[in-house]
Amino acid sequence: MNETPTHQPLQPQFRLLVFLVSIGFFMQGLDTTIINTALPAIAHSLNEDPLNMHSVVVAYVLSVAACIPLSGWLADRFGVRNTFFSAIVIFTIASLGCAFSGSLNQLLFFRVIQGIGGALLLPVGRLAMLKIIPRTQFLAAMSLMSLAGLIGPLIGPTLGGWLVTYMSWHWIFLINLPMGILGVLVTLKAMQNVKEIDVKKFDLSGFILLVVSMVGLSLGIENFSNPQHPTWFSIALMGTGIITAIIYAFHAHTHQNALFRSKLFKNKIYSIGIIGNFFARLGGNALPFLIPLMLQVAFHFDPFVAGLLMIPTVLGSLASKPLVRPIIQKFGYRQVLLVNSLLVGVCIASFALTSADTPIWARAIHFFIFGVLNSMQFVSMNTLTLKDLPQQDASSGNSFLSMIMMLSMSIGVALAGTLVNLFTSYFGEAQISSAFHLTLLCLGSINIITAFIFWQIPKNTAV
Incomplete structure (x- = not known):
């Protein structure tokens, strides 16, 4: 049979x-x-x-x-x-x-x-x-x-x-x-x-709380360098976002029909994965926005050439796909995410060493390496986050992860834009490349610090 x-x-x-x-x-x-x-x-x-x-x-x-x-x-x-x-x-x-x-x-x-x-x-x-x-x-x-x-x-x-x-x-x-x-x-x-x-x-009440929280945090960061809005306005927006997030945490614990129940976060691996995803994606998700802008505004590249230069990043991402699983199986989630978080952070920061005179071939290799490391980071984090969720929590846990991924991208781009504007106002338009370089150093540092989150992964975590 x-x-x-x-x-x-x-x-x-x-x-x-x-x-x-x-x-x-x-x-x-x-x-x-x-x-x-x-x-x-x-x-x-x-x-x-x-x-x-x-x-x-x-x-x-x-x-x-x-x-x-x-x-x-x-x-x-x-x-x-x-x-x-x-x-x-x-x-x-x-x-x-x-x-x-x-x-x-x-x-x-x-x-x-x-x-x-x-x-x-x-x-x-x-x-x-x-x-x-x-x-x-x-x-x-x-x-x-x-x-x-x-x-x-x-x-x-x-x-x-x-x-x-x-x-x-x-x-x-x-x-x-x-x-x-x-x-x-x-x-x-x-x-x-x-x-x-x-x-x-x-x-509906939980949904409104989540929306207000996400909008408050993102717009608060985005408007921080906007001369049309006073600083207190941005701080008030971010404060509103944080307060509504805390209220939602209480709502998720007490409301039977909550979009994302608090029991999701009793799973230690899931909690570490969510927090790690949020912070580790800030730099990685901001770079596809920041790099083409730097190439055109600071280095005066043609838009078509700037677009072509982003292709090695995607090719690096594709090249890493077959490698991720064997590497995780050999070294385990904890070691891979610890080391890779540091490497991604250093790679993001190293873009600050580039200038308008950097050879095209060197840029292509640089972008390819970033694509490999960034893709390995994302795949490792995603699989770690969801791997131990019970079947009844899988749909809710996956939706929350998707939401956090997009929120991190939103805040990452807002943060990158705000930092560039703040540094530009400090250095002046003539030193705009320095503003981009310092922004890249800040984003890379965030990724390096994120390694401490993955340090919390238990050493005996199964693959």
């Missing part, structure tokens, strides 16, 4: 669904990276200072982080097809709004709307595959979908630089329109509207 294999190849009837989810994954991954090389051109078009454009990245990433807790409940309540369809429509219309924005405030408004759509695309798409595709074929489906997630960040910076150089910055948003229309049509054909019969009442 033949046993059914644990993993089977993907059957033809599910390929269109995987293609659809891949479109959403690709759109989100592309939009997170394509804008980085275009920021100086957008700033020039809107008569803004390029050093104040980090808010365009923060607005998108922060709205993604804020709406991730909403995605699962909406899919259960209204069905995966209806939610995914709405997400693509919102994302596409917001992209059109971004392209025709005539001011920074208009662009920020549509970036927030775009982030709301983007927050639903990947989690709901993954959930749809989980509910529709048989478990024996799920690994094959996820492997195919993950390719789209790699292609988006791979071509994003270069495509953004090319569009800005040879067309206009508006096309970095208009490019989403044909993909969005295709996604809408395929959704109606390929996705069943699977929904849950018994859906718990949504934890």
